[in-house]
Amino acid sequence: MIRINPPRHPHSHSVPLLLTLTLVMLSPGALVRSQNCPTRDVTFELITGYVFTAPEFILDTRPGVLLLEECIEVCRQNVTCASVNYETGLCVLFMASARNNPGSLSRSQFPVFTLFAQKTCVRSARTLCPGRGWIFDRVQDFKMLGFARETRPADTVEDCMAQCLSQITFTCRSANFDTLKLTCEISDMDRHTVNSRNAFFPAIGIDYLENNCAEKPSSVCNFKPIKGQILKTVDSVFANIGSQKECEQLCVSSTYRCHSYDYGDTGTNICRMSHHSSETLRNIREPYLSAAQATTYELTSCFNVSVDCQANYMIAKVHTNRVFNGKIYGKTRPNSCTINVENKLDFELYLGFNDIDCDVKQETPGRFGSDVIIQHHDMIVTGEDVGLKVRCNYNLSNTTIVSDTNLSVKGGLNIAGAENTVVRSPNVTLRVTDRLGLDILSAQVGDALALRFEIVEKESPYEIFVRDLVAMDGLDSSEIVLIDSRGCPTDFSILGAIKEVEGSGKVLQSDFDAFKFPTSDLVQFRALVTPCIPRCDPVQCDVTDYYGKRQTTSSFGRRRRRRRRQIEGQDTGSKSDLMVAGVIRISDKFELASRKEQPDTLEREIIREDTHNVWTPQDSPEHVSCLNTVSFSIGATIFVFVQCVILGAWTYLYYRRERKKSEDSLASSLCSRSSSEDLDPYFVVPIPTHHRPCSDLSLEEHRSSRSQRSKLQHLEHFGPGRSGSFRGVYPRDL
Known part of the structure; x- marks a missing residue:
C-alpha cells in the first residue's frame, strides 16, 4: 500500500482521492507500458489451481466463453487488462x-x-513462440528433480523463461527458477515425458515452469481411457463434433499441448479438451468429477517418424513425446x-x-x-504398440510423403482351443472370454478380454x-510372468488383479487387453490354481505399471494361512496345486492388408522420396504387401483333414453295402437248396422244416438247417442196414 500525506489546505481531502484513483488506474492496466515491454514480448503465463480474488479490479465478466485461448486473447487486445480467471464457460x-x-x-x-x-x-516471446495463447505453465513451490541439463543465473522468472525459449543445443521443455538463489535450471524433460510421481516434488521458494511452446509429436498418437471421471475445468469445449475420433484429432492438432479429452459425456456431440492430465494435476485437490458412464482419454504416447534414404x-x-x-x-x-531402446526420446x-x-523388400525398381x-x-505386443510401413522411392519427383492417419489394423483373434485340467476335487477350468464372461469368437490386439478361472461344480465347498x-508363445521360446508367486500382477498395464466374479470365490477373473508375441500367433496361458476351505483371502498388491503409476489393490492370488489341522491325517484343504492351461490364436495386429479387401483397416505408411521433406497420405492398393504363411498353412491342413474324413466315411459305407449284398445272396442260395432237399424223392418221410418263410430266416438259421440235412444224408448212405436198397430214415434215428 502506498500512503501519501498531502499538504493541509481547505480542499486537501480531494487530493489524496485523486492520486489514489490515478495509481489504481495506471499500475495494473499499464503493466507492460511501465516496463517498456515491446509488443513482440508481451505474452501470458498460466497458473493452474489458483484464483485471483480482487473484486475492485474486475474489468469485465464474460459468461459463455468456452475457450481458454479466446479468454486470453480478449485480455491481450485490451491494454488495460492484466490478468484473467477462467473456468469452463466463464x-x-x-x-x-x-x-x-x-x-x-x-x-x-x-x-x-x-x-x-x-x-x-x-x-522474444512472440517471435520464438508464435500462435500460442500462453507460453509457460507455472507451478509455485514445486520443482522437477534429477533432469537438469544446465544451471544458469537468472535475475527474474521472466529471464529464466527467456533462457529456456532461446535454448538451441537441445529442446528446453521445463525449468526450475529458484527465487532465493536466483538460478535457472533448464531441462529437456517435463511432467509428460517422465513419470512425474518419481520426479515432481514440493520445494518452497522454487517455481516450476513448463514450456507450452515445445514441439509436440503428432503423427501417431495413442490415448488411454480412464473410466468413471471427467475434468471439472477444461481448456476448450466444441459442439457438434461428429465422432470420438474427430474429437481426438482436434486434441492432437490443437495449438496448445493437449493431453486429454472427453467426448459425449456432458452433452451429445460435445468434445472437451485440456492441456492437463493426471500427471500434471497432482497438486490439485480432486480435479476430476466422478461419473459412472464418463470416460476421459489421456495421451500416453505420440510419435513422429521420418525416413532418411x-x-x-x-x-x-x-x-x-515420452521417454x-x-x-x-x-x-x-x-x-x-x-x-x-532405454530411456530415450x-x-x-x-x-x-x-x-x-x-x-x-524391393517392391518395384527403385x-x-x-x-x-x-x-x-x-x-x-500390446494395443499400445505401433506398426508402420517405411519406404524409400528413388524414381519419383522430389516429394516426401507421409500419412498422419492413425493406424488401426484389425487382427482376428480366434480361439484355437481351451485345454481344461480336471482334478479330483474340484474340477477347474481356464477360459479366455470377454469382460462379461462370454466365450470369444474373434477379437483384435488391444480388445478387452479376460482370463476366467472357474470351479465346474457349483455346489463345491472349495x-x-x-x-x-x-x-508363452506357441513356440515355447518366450514367456512372461503375469501373476507372480504371491498372486500379484507384475504389470497392471498388461494384466489386472484377480477379482471374484459376483462375490463368489469359485469364479475368478482377471481383465487384460489382447496381446501377442512377435514370433508367434499363439498365446498360451498356464497357471497354478490351489483350492482352499473355507475361503481364500486376497493379498494386498503394490505394483508399479508401465507408466510408473504405483497402485495398491487386492488380488485373489494367495491362500489364507491355514491352521495346522493335519493331526491324524486330517487336512483343511487340498495340498496340491492344480495346473490349468489355455491357448488362443491372435493374428498379426500389423498386417497391412488391402483396403479393398478389409474396408475397416487403415494403413499408416511413411514413404520417403530421395530429396524432399513434404509428407502426404498414400492410399493406393499397390502399396500393400503381406502374406500370412501361418494362417495359410493352418487352412490347408484343415482342408486336407476334412477331405480325408469324407473319403474314409465314403469307403466305410461302400464296403458295408457290398458286405450286405453278399450276405443276402448267400442266404438266397441256401434257401433255394433247402427247398429242393425238402422234396427229395429218396426220403420216405419228409424232413421236418421250419414253419416260416425262407426269406425270414437269418443267415445263421440257414446254415444250421443246412448242417442238419448234411447229417441226414450221411446216415442214409453210410448208416447200418444198407443192402443195396434204400431204407427209410425216421425221425427217431436222428
Whole structure:
C-alpha cells in the first residue's frame, strides 16, 4: 500500500482521492507500458489451481466463453487488462495481476479449480513462440528433480523463461527458477515425458515452469481411457463434433499441448479438451468429477517418424513425446533386425537394402519398403504398440510423403482351443472370454478380454486362488510372468488383479487387453490354481505399471494361512496345486492388408522420396504387401483333414453295402437248396422244416438247417442196414 500525506489546505481531502484513483488506474492496466515491454514480448503465463480474488479490479465478466485461448486473447487486445480467471464457460478480466497484488492470489476453493493467466514480458516471446495463447505453465513451490541439463543465473522468472525459449543445443521443455538463489535450471524433460510421481516434488521458494511452446509429436498418437471421471475445468469445449475420433484429432492438432479429452459425456456431440492430465494435476485437490458412464482419454504416447534414404540403406528415425523403453524392429525379423531402446526420446533403426537380417523388400525398381514395429514391452505386443510401413522411392519427383492417419489394423483373434485340467476335487477350468464372461469368437490386439478361472461344480465347498500365471508363445521360446508367486500382477498395464466374479470365490477373473508375441500367433496361458476351505483371502498388491503409476489393490492370488489341522491325517484343504492351461490364436495386429479387401483397416505408411521433406497420405492398393504363411498353412491342413474324413466315411459305407449284398445272396442260395432237399424223392418221410418263410430266416438259421440235412444224408448212405436198397430214415434215428 502506498500512503501519501498531502499538504493541509481547505480542499486537501480531494487530493489524496485523486492520486489514489490515478495509481489504481495506471499500475495494473499499464503493466507492460511501465516496463517498456515491446509488443513482440508481451505474452501470458498460466497458473493452474489458483484464483485471483480482487473484486475492485474486475474489468469485465464474460459468461459463455468456452475457450481458454479466446479468454486470453480478449485480455491481450485490451491494454488495460492484466490478468484473467477462467473456468469452463466463464471468463473474468482484471485490471491487476498477481505481480503487483500477490496477496490477492490464492488456491481455488474446493470443489472447483480455476485457471489463472496473467500478462508477462518475456524476451522474444512472440517471435520464438508464435500462435500460442500462453507460453509457460507455472507451478509455485514445486520443482522437477534429477533432469537438469544446465544451471544458469537468472535475475527474474521472466529471464529464466527467456533462457529456456532461446535454448538451441537441445529442446528446453521445463525449468526450475529458484527465487532465493536466483538460478535457472533448464531441462529437456517435463511432467509428460517422465513419470512425474518419481520426479515432481514440493520445494518452497522454487517455481516450476513448463514450456507450452515445445514441439509436440503428432503423427501417431495413442490415448488411454480412464473410466468413471471427467475434468471439472477444461481448456476448450466444441459442439457438434461428429465422432470420438474427430474429437481426438482436434486434441492432437490443437495449438496448445493437449493431453486429454472427453467426448459425449456432458452433452451429445460435445468434445472437451485440456492441456492437463493426471500427471500434471497432482497438486490439485480432486480435479476430476466422478461419473459412472464418463470416460476421459489421456495421451500416453505420440510419435513422429521420418525416413532418411541413402544409396543402399534407409534409417527410420523416431521422435516421441515420452521417454521410451522398449524396442523397434522389422516386422518379419523381430530377432535379427531389432534395436533395444532405454530411456530415450529419439531413436532410430538401420535398414539395409541388401541385408537379409532386416528383409527389406524391393517392391518395384527403385522402390524399397519394410514394416517396422515400435513395441513398448520387451517381450509381447500390446494395443499400445505401433506398426508402420517405411519406404524409400528413388524414381519419383522430389516429394516426401507421409500419412498422419492413425493406424488401426484389425487382427482376428480366434480361439484355437481351451485345454481344461480336471482334478479330483474340484474340477477347474481356464477360459479366455470377454469382460462379461462370454466365450470369444474373434477379437483384435488391444480388445478387452479376460482370463476366467472357474470351479465346474457349483455346489463345491472349495474356493480357489491363482498364482504363477505365465503367458508363452506357441513356440515355447518366450514367456512372461503375469501373476507372480504371491498372486500379484507384475504389470497392471498388461494384466489386472484377480477379482471374484459376483462375490463368489469359485469364479475368478482377471481383465487384460489382447496381446501377442512377435514370433508367434499363439498365446498360451498356464497357471497354478490351489483350492482352499473355507475361503481364500486376497493379498494386498503394490505394483508399479508401465507408466510408473504405483497402485495398491487386492488380488485373489494367495491362500489364507491355514491352521495346522493335519493331526491324524486330517487336512483343511487340498495340498496340491492344480495346473490349468489355455491357448488362443491372435493374428498379426500389423498386417497391412488391402483396403479393398478389409474396408475397416487403415494403413499408416511413411514413404520417403530421395530429396524432399513434404509428407502426404498414400492410399493406393499397390502399396500393400503381406502374406500370412501361418494362417495359410493352418487352412490347408484343415482342408486336407476334412477331405480325408469324407473319403474314409465314403469307403466305410461302400464296403458295408457290398458286405450286405453278399450276405443276402448267400442266404438266397441256401434257401433255394433247402427247398429242393425238402422234396427229395429218396426220403420216405419228409424232413421236418421250419414253419416260416425262407426269406425270414437269418443267415445263421440257414446254415444250421443246412448242417442238419448234411447229417441226414450221411446216415442214409453210410448208416447200418444198407443192402443195396434204400431204407427209410425216421425221425427217431436222428
